[in-house]
Amino acid sequence: MDRVQSMQVFVAVAEEEGFAAGARRAGLSAPSATRAINGLEAQLGTRLFTRTTRRLHLTDVGRRYLDDVRHILTSLQAADDAARGAASAPVGLLRLTCPNEFGRIYILPILLDYLNEYPEMRADLVLLDRVVNIVEEGFDVALRIGHLPSSTLSAVKVGAVRRVVCTAPAYLDKYGTPTTPADLSAHRIVAISAVSSATEWRFGTDQQQVVRITPQLCVSTVAAGLDAARAGWGICRMLSYQAGRDVAAGRLACLLEDYEPESMPIHLVHTEGRRAPAKVRSFIDFARDRLRADPVLQALSSSNGCGG
Missing domain, CATH: 1.10.10.10 (Winged helix-like DNA-binding domain superfamily/Winged helix DNA-binding domain)
Known part of the structure; x- marks a missing residue:
């Protein structure tokens, strides 16, 4: 050998x-x-x-x-x-990792189309709500939400998200609309433990405005929080991309937009820079164009903070 x-x-x-x-x-x-x-x-x-x-x-x-x-x-x-000349026809196994909900909503559909485009490719998509050391754990590409620390990784920005407060229009019709973060104390709160603290929510671009909350319902997944908010049961907080499609469809409405924290960038990161293999370069190009074309990930300056 x-x-x-x-x-x-x-x-x-x-x-x-x-x-x-x-x-x-x-x-x-x-x-x-x-x-x-x-x-x-x-x-x-x-x-x-x-x-x-x-x-x-x-x-x-x-x-x-x-x-x-x-x-x-x-x-x-x-x-x-x-x-x-494999740049035009990449082959092999591509290992990717990204947050659970982002992977389900965005990366999986993109990956399916990518594999249709390049039938000689195989992929391993690992959905994890933690920061992965892509070198030590053997990943080719990772999607990260938030400001990146200094590192030797190459990064391509594909969008941005921020934390938003939302609920169903039916809830607002029944209980009224909070106009300041302090008003939340008079409302039903659904807390998602995987997204933010279950005891306090921070507002403002510097996140210095702290509101103590007492959730009547605490759930461990974004999907459950979305279900409760869509049902008009209470007010929930999540990332804008998680609520974006429901807002666009009118199932949810964003609240307290003037108090939202600063947006967080979304990057695709990988090693090797320009020396990355064809499978990495081709996927980065493919996913970058799709993600940058998504209005939910780009329209943070629109009339509602969810990008709808």
Whole structure:
């Protein structure tokens, strides 16, 4: 087995955290994968893994080597793509991660169309409501909502969102419309624990206006909060993209728009910059154009903060 193949096996075993799973991913038998890793360790003169009866762990050297090998393999793939003209016909597995609701509403439909456009591609979409280290966890692309910290990642802005307060028109007809954040104390509140604090909501561009809330209903998912708001049961707070389509259809109305916090940017992030492989470049271009064309993600300066 040549050095590049050994590196590919090493990455597969490291990411799958086991020889058997890594071997299956690499299309090898477990003994072959073991021999490849043993040979690589012999060439390097160091251990890349610590092995126990239950688990396989990267050593400190192994973790650093994994980052370097990923960069090497990505560069090799980019060179191969350029040589064979694969930029117009990307192939392989694309691993993506993004927040749950954003993935369901936006990324999955885009990804389905992308796979129809490029039938030689495969995709693994992981929906997680946490910030993922895309290098350590082996992702090609991540979608992030919020201001990005300084890093070596490349980022493409595709839109913006902000926190909005909304409810059904039927609720407002029955209970009246709050005109200041302080008015919320007299209303039924539905809190979504996955979106914001269940005890206080912050308003204003500097988020210094704090309103203590006592929700009559607290739910753990955005979908449940939307259902309660659509039913006219109470007032809910969520991100503008989550309510946008309901606002556009007249099922929800946004409140307290003059008190909304500053908007948060949406970025597609990836490693390698211009050296990214064809599969990454093609998906970034495909998704960027679709997301930038969506009025809910672009119309934050319109007459309602939900972008409808």
